[in-house]
Amino acid sequence: MNVLIVEDHPLISNAYENALEHVSSNGTGLEFNINKVTNCDDAYYKIKNASKNQAIDIVFLDIKLPPSKDREIISGEDLGVKIRLLLPRTKIIIVTTYNDNYRMNSIFKSVDPDGFLIKNDLSPNELILAIESVIEGDPYYSKSVVRLMRKQTSNNFMIDDIDRKLLYELSRGTKMNELPEIIPLSKAAIERRKRLLKEIFNLGTKSSDRDLLQVAEQKGFI
Amino acid sequence: MHRIASLQRNEKNFVSSEINYIEALSLLEILGESNIIKKRKAYVYSNLGMVFDELKQYEKSIKYYNLSLKIKRGLQGDNQKSIFISYNNLGNTFKHSGQLDKAIKMYAIVLNDKVFIKKNPALYAIVLDNYADALYLSKNHERLPELYLKALRICDSVNATYRVIIIHQHLAEFYDYKKQKDSALYHGYKAKEISEQFYKDDLLKSLLVLSKIETDSTAVKYYEAYINLNDSILREERLERNKFARIQFETDQYIKETKRLSTQNILISVISGILVLVLGLLYFIRVQRSKNKALKFSSEQEKANQEIYRLMLQQHTKQEEGRLQERHRIAEDLHDSVLGKLFGTRMGMGFLDLKGNKGTLEKHKRYIEDLQDIEREVRDISHALKKENELSKTSFQSILEAYLDKQSDIGGFSYVFKKDTDVNLEQLNEHTRVEIYRMIQEAIQNIIKHAKADTIVISFSLKENVLEIKVKDNGMGFDANKNYKGIGLKNIASRVSKLRGSHQITSNLNKGTELNIHIPI
Numbered sequence: 106m107n108v109l110i111v112e113d114h115p116l117i118s119n120a121y122e123n124a125l126e127h128v129s130s131n132g133t134g135l136e137f138n139i140n141k142v143t144n145c146d147d148a149y150y151k152i153k154n155a156s157k158n159q160a161i162d163i164v165f166l167d168i169k170l171p172p173s174k175d176r177e178i179i180s181g182e183d184l185g186v187k188i189r190l191l192l193p194r195t196k197i198i199i200v201t202t203y204n205d206n207y208r209m210n211s212i213f214k215s216v217d218p219d220g221f222l223i224k225n226d227l228s229p230n231e232l233i234l235a236i237e238s239v240i241e242g243d244p245y246y247s248k249s250v251v252r253l254m255r256k257q258t259s260n261n262f263m264i265d266d267i268d269r270k271l272l273y274e275l276s277r278g279t280k281m282n283e284l285p286e287i288i289p290l291s292k293a294a295i296e297r298r299k300r301l302l303k304e305i306f307n308l309g310t311k312s313s314d315r316d317l318l319q320v321a322e323q324k325g326f327i
Numbered sequence: 328m329h330r331i332a333s334l335q336r337n338e339k340n341f342v343s344s345e346i347n348y349i350e351a352l353s354l355l356e357i358l359g360e361s362n363i364i365k366k367r368k369a370y371v372y373s374n375l376g377m378v379f380d381e382l383k384q385y386e387k388s389i390k391y392y393n394l395s396l397k398i399k400r401g402l403q404g405d406n407q408k409s410i411f412i413s414y415n416n417l418g419n420t421f422k423h424s425g426q427l428d429k430a431i432k433m434y435a436i437v438l439n440d441k442v443f444i445k446k447n448p449a450l451y452a453i454v455l456d457n458y459a460d461a462l463y464l465s466k467n468h469e470r471l472p473e474l475y476l477k478a479l480r481i482c483d484s485v486n487a488t489y490r491v492i493i494i495h496q497h498l499a500e501f502y503d504y505k506k507q508k509d510s511a512l513y514h515g516y517k518a519k520e521i522s523e524q525f526y527k528d529d530l531l532k533s534l535l536v537l538s539k540i541e542t543d544s545t546a547v548k549y550y551e552a553y554i555n556l557n558d559s560i561l562r563e564e565r566l567e568r569n570k571f572a573r574i575q576f577e578t579d580q581y582i583k584e585t586k587r588l589s590t591q592n593i594l595i596s597v598i599s600g601i602l603v604l605v606l607g608l609l610y611f612i613r614v615q616r617s618k619n620k621a622l623k624f625s626s627e628q629e630k631a632n633q634e635i636y637r638l639m640l641q642q643h644t645k646q647e648e649g650r651l652q653e654r655h656r657i658a659e660d661l662h663d664s665v666l667g668k669l670f671g672t673r674m675g676m677g678f679l680d681l682k683g684n685k686g687t688l689e690k691h692k693r694y695i696e697d698l699q700d701i702e703r704e705v706r707d708i709s710h711a712l713k714k715e716n717e718l719s720k721t722s723f724q725s726i727l728e729a730y731l732d733k734q735s736d737i738g739g740f741s742y743v744f745k746k747d748t749d750v751n752l753e754q755l756n757e758h759t760r761v762e763i764y765r766m767i768q769e770a771i772q773n774i775i776k777h778a779k780a781d782t783i784v785i786s787f788s789l790k791e792n793v794l795e796i797k798v799k800d801n802g803m804g805f806d807a808n809k810n811y812k813g814i815g816l817k818n819i820a821s822r823v824s825k826l827r828g829s830h831q832i833t834s835n836l837n838k839g840t841e842l843n844i845h846i847p848i
Contacts, residue, residue, distance in 0.1 A: 116671020123678030169663055202666050202706065224670045225702050228695075229677030313748060 106162040110141045111148040124232045145173040168201040185216035207273040207327045223247040276327045348375045369398040385424035392417045411437045427465040434458035452481040492522045636761045658712035673698045723752045738775035745786035762822045769815045770798040778802025794846045801839040
């Protein structure tokens with residue numbers, strides 16, 4: 106099987122290698138042909154080449170990566186989208202340190218990875234387990250990812266992408282004046298959404314933005 | 328004016344007297360209607376009547392007497408006597424003008440008032456005499472000379488010697504008319520005798536009467552004496568008149584001088600008034616200018632204050648930004664680099680195919696787990712650093728807290744910063760924020776300098792659009808009743824008043840001080 110490891114830390118890519126070795130020596134009989142790249146440009150190049158003969162089976166994808174020189178691909182997420190587009194049958198395992206809920210949510214939507222691993226949750230055994238599971242065709246998600254998804258489903262139908270974006274921006278400390286430039290809504294409409302969000306989270310009208318963000322964070326939206 | 332006129336009347340300068348009286352009258356007219364003025368007026372009218380009587384313009388005289396009477400009747404107080412005098416005068420005028428029956432009627436009015444007569448025997452005698460004379464002139468001799476004699480008796484009894492002359496004259500005339508020469512002569516001499524002590528006028532009359540009564544040489548002698556006396560009187564009168572003229576002239580000059588002086592006075596006062604005005608204006612301008620200057624200065628100070636605050640804010644923002652950037656960088660580094668490397672190391676160690684006894688392997692596994700914990704910790708730290716970043720504020724509150732941090736280090740106290748959630752310090756305008764900052768600064772300075780407190784509580788709350796700021800310490804306090812006003816407290820008071828707020832200070836010795844500031848917003 107052809108494996109592409111997109112990871113800028115050699116220590117981590119070595120760990121993947123080790124894990125893959127473990128999998129092959131575990132009696133599955135699989136042979137892995139491993140390619141390692143450390144930045145977006147190289148990764149994109151490999152993906153483009155591979156698409157002609159469908160030669161990549163599994164991609165280990167880090168999210169935080171040195172961006173491409175033309176700045177078109179700035180993260181593993183963008184790469185993931187490209188892979189999905191060019192190599193629809195390639196299995197993508199995202200391994201990231203991010204457990205920022207908003208970011209995870211967005212990655213889920215855009216990339217729909219086969220494996221989603223949070224580095225901190227990960228132990229060698231779990232990594233092996235995840236690889237085996239993905240090769241067999243079952244998706245594998247880290248514990249915290251599963252927890253997050255469960256939390257979100259309860260409120261999902263009430264909170265749309267714009268709400269998420271709004272919460273995210275607020276949590277980053279973006280000022281109300283700047284919001285209309287980021288979110289395609291007027292200031293008044295944004296205020297209204299904020300009020301609605303407070304209602305959804307059962308907060309009083311007098312509650313501050315800080316309260317809102319606190320609850321949103323607890324509920325896993327940011 | 329009316330004094331002059333009276334003098335002139337006595338000295339027989341009747342025409343001038345009339346003019347002066349009229350002038351006096353017009354002056355009184357201006358003065359209005361008070362009782363005293365009315366009295367004066369009546370008096371002047373009465374005198375005018377007398378003057379016209381002497382000038383033999385009887386109609387006018389009667390008119391003035393009537394006017395006087397009218398006023399006297401309208402006067403307050405007891406004017407009975409003066410009214411009767413007027414009646415008597417009126418009677419005299421009628422008598423002189425030949426309207427004898429009218430004169431008799433006038434006298435009779437007075438004589439019929441018995442009560443009055445008893446009180447004023449002198450006047451009674453005069454009127455009685457006049458009455459008798461009027462009767463004599465009207466050739467009604469029935470009750471004569473008894474009436475004369477009665478009048479004479481009364482006069483003697485009240486010592487009205489002057490009047491006695493006239494009565495004697497009248498008696499002399501009467502007896503002469505009745506051809507009782509002895510009695511006539513007796514009374515004539517008596518009149519002369521008495522009148523010699525008094526006025527020349529009456530002496531003259533007495534002489535005239537005597538000359539008429541006496542026959543032959545004595546008559547001629549008396550007549551000559553009469554003429555002599557008359558001449559001397561005329562001379563005297565002329566002299567008097569000259570005197571009057573001189574007095575008038577001197578008075579005129581005096582008046583002129585007064586006028587000159589008064590114009591000078593007016594001139595001086597006008598000039599000095601203008602001078603005072605100019606000086607006042609100059610002073611006013613000076614004061615205004617200095618006020619303007621003070622105002623300008625204070626507004627400049629205000630501007631400078633705001634500028635300082637702005638710079639402070641800017642500085643603070645920059646500092647904060649730098650701090651945040653640095654934090655961010657550390658967070659990123661921890662997250663991306665350190666965490667990644669730790670993870671890689673952990674994984675690498677995990678995949679090592681270690682050989683050893685079971686205990687060692689177990690330990691190895693536990694170390695790897697510890698490593699994972701460390702990773703989690705590092706990640707949490709990184710997140711915390713970033714979160715602080717998200718919620719950090721480059722704000723008034725952080726400036727206040729920064730100030731308090733610094734002061735608490737210097738002053739060796741701990742502080743608690745409380746703020747109700749509905750208080751939004753950032754929404755206050757810059758001016759208010761500067762003032763609040765300064766007031767808290769003053770309060771803290773006071774506490775450091777005097778209170779020796781170890782805990783300070785600063786709280787902000789909002790009640791009906793009034794911001795309440797409380798600065799409370801647990802220091803030694805002071806007697807707030809003693810009107811203790813240091814410059815710090817004064818500054819606070821002036822700043823509070825600038826914001827149209829109010830403040831109270833409550834302090835208990837050894838229990839601490841509490842400063843309450845209320846600012847409407």
